Amino acid sequence: MGTKSMSKHVNKKLLCFVCVTTFVVAAVCLTYWLSFWTSLSVIKSRIQTQTSNDKNDTAAATNNHVDEKKTHFGIIEELYQVVTAERLDKIAQKHRQAYAHASPFPHIVIDGIFPKQILEAVSSEFPVNEDEKGCFTETCFSQAKQNKKSAVNDEREMGMYTRVFFAFLKSSTWVTFLEQLSGIENIIPDPHYRGSGLHMTASGGSLDIHADFNRMKKYNLDR
Numbered sequence: 576m577g578t579k580s581m582s583k584h585v586n587k588k589l590l591c592f593v594c595v596t597t598f599v600v601a602a603v604c605l606t607y608w609l610s611f612w613t614s615l616s617v618i619k620s621r622i623q624t625q626t627s628n629d630k631n632d633t634a635a636a637t638n639n640h641v642d643e644k645k646t647h648f649g650i651i652e653e654l655y656q657v658v659t660a661e662r663l664d665k666i667a668q669k670h671r672q673a674y675a676h677a678s679p680f681p682h683i684v685i686d687g688i689f690p691k692q693i694l695e696a697v698s699s700e701f702p703v704n705e706d707e708k709g710c711f712t713e714t715c716f717s718q719a720k721q722n723k724k725s726a727v728n729d730e731r732e733m734g735m736y737t738r739v740f741f742a743f744l745k746s747s748t749w750v751t752f753l754e755q756l757s758g759i760e761n762i763i764p765d766p767h768y769r770g771s772g773l774h775m776t777a778s779g780g781s782l783d784i785h786a787d788f789n790r791m792k793k794y795n796l797d798r
Contacts, residue, residue: 651739654693660748663688667755674756681757693740700734701773702727709777723780728772737773763796770798 666685674683702711702725709715709723712732716724730738743749745764754762765771769791776782791798 647735650690650692650696650736653690654739654743657690658688658743658748660751663748663752664755667752671756671758675758683756693736696736697734697740700737701775705777709780711775711777720783720785721776721781723777724782725775725777726772728768730768733773741768741772763794765791767793769793 666688670683670685674681677683705711705723705725708717710717711725712727714726714728716722716726727733730741733741745766750762750764754760770787787798789798790796
C-alpha cells in the first residue's frame, strides 16, 4: 500500500473514532442533562407539594383557630343573648314572693337561668389536680372548721369563661335582678372576691356550719 493510501486510511479511521467519541460524549452529556432536568423537576414538584401542604396546614390551623374563636364568642354571646334584663325582670317578679316567704330564711332555687354551655365551660376550668394534702391551689385550708378546702380568688388564676361569668354576675343587669328579687336596694358587688371566687373541697375534706364575716372592712359596708 502506498503512503498516500495509508494516510487516507488512517485519516478515515481517525475521523470515525472522532465521530464515535463525539457521539458518545454527546450521548453522555444528553443523559446527564436529562437526568439533571428530571431531578430538578422532581425537586421543584416536591417543593410545590410541600409548599401546598404547608399552605393547607396553615389554612387548616387558621380555620381551626377561627372556629375556636367563633366557639368562644358563641358561648359568651349566648350568655348575654339569653340572660337579658327583660327576662330577668320577669323571673324576679314571678319568684319575689316565694323568695320572701321561704323558710327558715328568704331563699329561692331557680333552674335554667343560664345557658348550659357557659356553665359547662366554667366547670371545665375548675382545678382538678390535688396534691397529697388534698389541696387544689396554693390557697388551701387545713383546719378543724374547714379541711382540704381550696379557693381561687385571683382573676389571674381563673379561666376565660370563669372571668366572663363572674363579670356578668357583678354587672348592673344581674345586680338589678338581685335587687328586684330580694327587695334589697343598693347592692354593691365586690370586685376583689373577698370570701368568694372558686371554692373546692377535696374528698375526705369538710366545711363545718359557720357564719361568714358580715363586715366588709375595705369599704366599711355590711356584707
